[in-house]
Amino acid sequence: RRVNPQQLPYPPGPKPLPIIGNALQVPAGASWLTYTQWQKHYGDLIHIRVFGTHVVVVNSAKIANDLFEKRSNKYSDRPDIPMVDLLGWDFNIALMRYGEKWRRNRRLVHQKFRYEASLRYRPIVLEKVREGLRNVLDKPEDFNLHLRHIAASIIMSVTYGYEVNPKEDRFVTIAEEATEMLVNALLPGSMLANSFPILLRLPEWLPGMGFKAYARKCFGMTTEMKENPFTFVKQRMAAGTATPCVTSDLLEGIDTTGDVENQEALIKGVSAMVYSAGADVSVSAMTTAILAMVLHQEAQKRAQVEMDLVVGRNRLPDFGDRDSLPYVEAFFRETIRWRQATPMTVAHAASEDDVYEGYYIPKGPSFIPRAMLHDERVYKDPEMFRPERFLNNDGTVNDDYPMLSFGFGRRICAGRALADAEVWLAVASVLAVFDVTKAKDASGCQIEVEVKYSEGLVSHPLPFACSIAPRGEDAARLIRETDATA
Numbered sequence: 249r250r251v252n253p254q255q256l257p258y259p260p261g262p263k264p265l266p267i268i269g270n271a272l273q274v275p276a277g278a279s280w281l282t283y284t285q286w287q288k289h290y291g292d293l294i295h296i297r298v299f300g301t302h303v304v305v306v307n308s309a310k311i312a313n314d315l316f317e318k319r320s321n322k323y324s325d326r327p328d329i330p331m332v333d334l335l336g337w338d339f340n341i342a343l344m345r346y347g348e349k350w351r352r353n354r355r356l357v358h359q360k361f362r363y364e365a366s367l368r369y370r371p372i373v374l375e376k377v378r379e380g381l382r383n384v385l386d387k388p389e390d391f392n393l394h395l396r397h398i399a400a401s402i403i404m405s406v407t408y409g410y411e412v413n414p415k416e417d418r419f420v421t422i423a424e425e426a427t428e429m430l431v432n433a434l435l436p437g438s439m440l441a442n443s444f445p446i447l448l449r450l451p452e453w454l455p456g457m458g459f460k461a462y463a464r465k466c467f468g469m470t471t472e473m474k475e476n477p478f479t480f481v482k483q484r485m486a487a488g489t490a491t492p493c494v495t496s497d498l499l500e501g502i503d504t505t506g507d508v509e510n511q512e513a514l515i516k517g518v519s520a521m522v523y524s525a526g527a528d529v530s531v532s533a534m535t536t537a538i539l540a541m542v543l544h545q546e547a548q549k550r551a552q553v554e555m556d557l558v559v560g561r562n563r564l565p566d567f568g569d570r571d572s573l574p575y576v577e578a579f580f581r582e583t584i585r586w587r588q589a590t591p592m593t594v595a596h597a598a599s600e601d602d603v604y605e606g607y608y609i610p611k612g613p614s615f616i617p618r619a620m621l622h623d624e625r626v627y628k629d630p631e632m633f634r635p636e637r638f639l640n641n642d643g644t645v646n647d648d649y650p651m652l653s654f655g656f657g658r659r660i661c662a663g664r665a666l667a668d669a670e671v672w673l674a675v676a677s678v679l680a681v682f683d684v685t686k687a688k689d690a691s692g693c694q695i696e697v698e699v700k701y702s703e704g705l706v707s708h709p710l711p712f713a714c715s716i717a718p719r720g721e722d723a724a725r726l727i728r729e730t731d732a733t734a
C-alpha cells in the first residue's frame with residue numbers, strides 16, 4: 249500500500265492462496281497453454297503471484313506494444329534470477345538486468361549482428377546449409393543431428409572462424425552442456441535459491457544445498473566455454489592464420505590505450521553468449537519446418553511448384569531468390585508463427601512502478617508475453633498451419649512478418665537477421681531438393697506423427713519419424729555437387 253498510494257487494483261487473475269499465491273495453478277512446463285485458457289476468463293493482462301513474486305502475463309500484441317515498445321524505458325529489465333551468477337552465466341545478455349553492463353554488451357552484439365553486418369555471414373550460412381543437405385542425403389534418419397550441426401557450425405564459424413567437428417566437437421559439447429545446465433536451473437521450481445536467495449548464503453554441508461555443487465560444475469563449464477574458443481582465436485591471430493570472425497574483429501577494435509583486460513573480458517562474454525542465444529532456438533525453428541512439411545503435403549507441394557518455376561531444377565536456391573518466392577516466404581513465416589521456438593519469449597521486468605489502464609503494476613514483476621502469434625483475433629484458426637495467411641489475394645507476400653517470435657522493444661532478439669537468413673535458407677533448400685513425407689514401418693504402414701513439443705525456455709518438436717528423400721536423381725546430383733572438396 250505504501251508503494252501503491254492510489255490503491256489501484258492489480259490486473260485481474262485467478263485467486264491466490266495465502267503465502268504461496270498462485271504457485272499451484274501455474275504448471276512448471278507448458279504454462280503458455282494455461283495462460284491461453286486464463287485469457288478467456290481474465291482478459292489480456294493477467295496478474296498472478298508465485299510466492300512473493302508478482303507475475304504479469306501479457307496476452308495481446310497491443311498491450312505488448314504499449315508496454316514493451318512505447319514504454320520501453322520502463323519495461324526492458326529482466327527478472328532477477330540469483331542462480332545465474334552462481335552458474336557463471338553472468339555474461340548472458342538475454343538474462344542481464346537492464347543497465348550499463350547490458351548496454352555495453354548489447355552495443356557489441358548489435359555492431360556485429362545488425363542487419364547490414366549480418367549480410368557478411370551469408371556465404372557461411374550458404375556453405376553450412378549446403379553441407380547440411382549433403383549430410384541429410386547421406387543419413388536422412390539423423391536429420392535432427394544434421395540440423396543441430398548446421399546451427400552450431402554457422403554460429404561457431406561466424407563467431408570464432410572455427411570449423412565444427414561433426415562428431416563430439418569439444419567447443420560445441422561444452423557449450424551445449426553448460427546451456428542445458430542453465431536451462432534446467434531456470435525451470436520454475438527447479439532451484440529453490442531462485443525464489444529464496446537467502447539459501448545462497450547457507451553453508452554447502454546443510455541438506456538441500458545440492459544446488460551449490462551443481463552451480464560449481466556449471467561454473468567450470470561456462471569458464472571453459474568462454475576461454476577455450478577465445479584462446480583459439482587469439483593463437484590463430486598471433487600466428488597470422490585467423491579467419492576473420494566476430495571475435496577477431498572485436499579484438500582488432502580494442503583500444504590499446506584503455507583497459508585491455510576489461511575489454512577482452514567483454515569480448516569473451518559476448519562471443520560465448522552467441523552460441524547459447526542462437527543455436528538451440530534456430531534448431532527448433534528448422535525442426536518445426538520439417539514437421540510442417542511432413543504434416544502438410546499440400547503446402548510442401550505448392551512451395552515446390554513455385555521453387556521449380558522460379559529457381560528451376562538445375563541449381564539450388566540462394567538469398568537472391570527470396571523476393572521471387574512468395575509462397576516459400578509464407579511457408580517460412582508460418583513456421584515461425586505456428587510454433588514459436590520460445591513460446592514465452594524471455595520474461596521482461598519493470599524497472600519502476602507503473603499504472604496501465606487503471607491497473608497498478610509494481611516495479612520488478614516478471615512480464616511473460618504469451619504466444620500472441622496464436623491470438624485467434626489476429627490469426628484465424630491459429631493452430632492450423634496455413635502459409636496463405638501471409639499472402640495477399642494476388643499471391644504476393646503481405647506486410648505481416650511474425651516479428652513477435654523474436655520478442656519486443658529494446659530486448660528484441662539481437663541476432664534476428666542471422667536467424668531469419670539461416671532458417672529461411674534451410675527451409676527453402678530442403679523444399680527445393682527433398683520430399684519430406686511420413687515414414688513407413690516394416691509392414692509398409694505410415695507412421696503417424698503427432699505435434700508434441702518439449703517444455704522449457706526453448707521448445708522443440710519431440711522426436712518424430714519421417715522420410716526425407718531427394719526429389720529425383722537430379723536433385724541428389726545437385727546436392728553432391730555442392731561439395732567443393734569432392
Ligand code: HEM
Nearest residue numbers: 342525526529530533593594654655656659661662663667
Ligand atoms: C530462430 C531463431 C531465433 C529466435 C526465434 C530467437 C528469439 C529470441 C527471443 C524471443 C528473444 C527474447 C526477446 C525479448 O526479451 O523480448 C531473444 C533474445 C536474444 N537473441 Fe535470439 N532468437 C533466435 C536466434 C538468435 C541468434 C542466431 C542469435 C545470435 C546472435 C540471437 C541472439 C539473441 C540475443 C543476444 C538476445 C538477447 C537480447 C537482449 O536481452 O538484449 N538469437 N531471441
